Amino acid sequence: MRAAILVEGVSDQAALRALARRRARDLDADGIEVVAMDGATNAARYLHDYGPQGRALKLAGLFDEAEERFFRLGLERAGLTPGPKTEDLEEFGFFVCRTDLEDELIRAVGAEQVLALVAAEGEQRSFRTLQRQPAMRDKTLVHQLRRMMGGRSGGKERWARLLAETVPLDRVPYPLDAVLARV
Known part of the structure; x- marks a missing residue:
């Protein structure tokens, strides 16, 4: 090495x-x-x-x-x-x-594109449930997405990989x- x-x-x-x-x-x-x-x-x-x-x-x-x-x-x-x-x-x-890695990647991919990825991964229902929680209602979409990514064991790793595989190379x-x- x-x-x-x-x-x-x-x-x-x-x-x-x-x-x-x-x-x-x-x-x-x-x-x-x-x-x-x-x-x-x-x-x-x-x-x-x-x-x-x-x-x-x-x-x-x-x-x-x-x-x-x-x-x-x-x-x-x-x-x-x-x-x-x-x-x-x-x-x-x-x-x-x-802020952090997830914030960088969400901004680079674009929050709307990340939402499309959430849907493609079958996580839309879970994400909508998170958005309705009282502590999340007034948060920005980027904050809500970051929270979803870190909410489950292995979630940050999974989403970091998916976002890195999705982000346009010029972004x-x-x-x-x-x-x-x-x-």
Whole structure:
């Protein structure tokens, strides 16, 4: 292995692998591992293990906006010092998903297209039930879709893969394209 893309979880991993396939990239053949860390709080350990103090692999990563502090701290502990702005982490190959991966993909695919995908997957009735719940009634469609995707075990992984397989290649969210281009 020559490089590692560190991601928070299996949904990020599934999306990046699906997108790489669509871009005709064989990550395994290229010696690139997409490592699901079981949460951003584990970033420091993985950055240590895979980075300059560990296996010394070329690193890249993807993180949700709210989890930046864990990646920043991990980079610092690994001996890398990013500047104070979120974009400064890109110098080290780490890219932020504004709100989160699902939000990036829903916006790129388009909420109406995602609704069509929900129907095609046989989940329309379940989604309509979720929309009628008191806590969801006043939420945006994007918020409701994000909630549906994370509502069941394995749901985030499933929907991340499906959305990555659906998004037009000229509309792939910047952080996903950028992290793959980095390695």
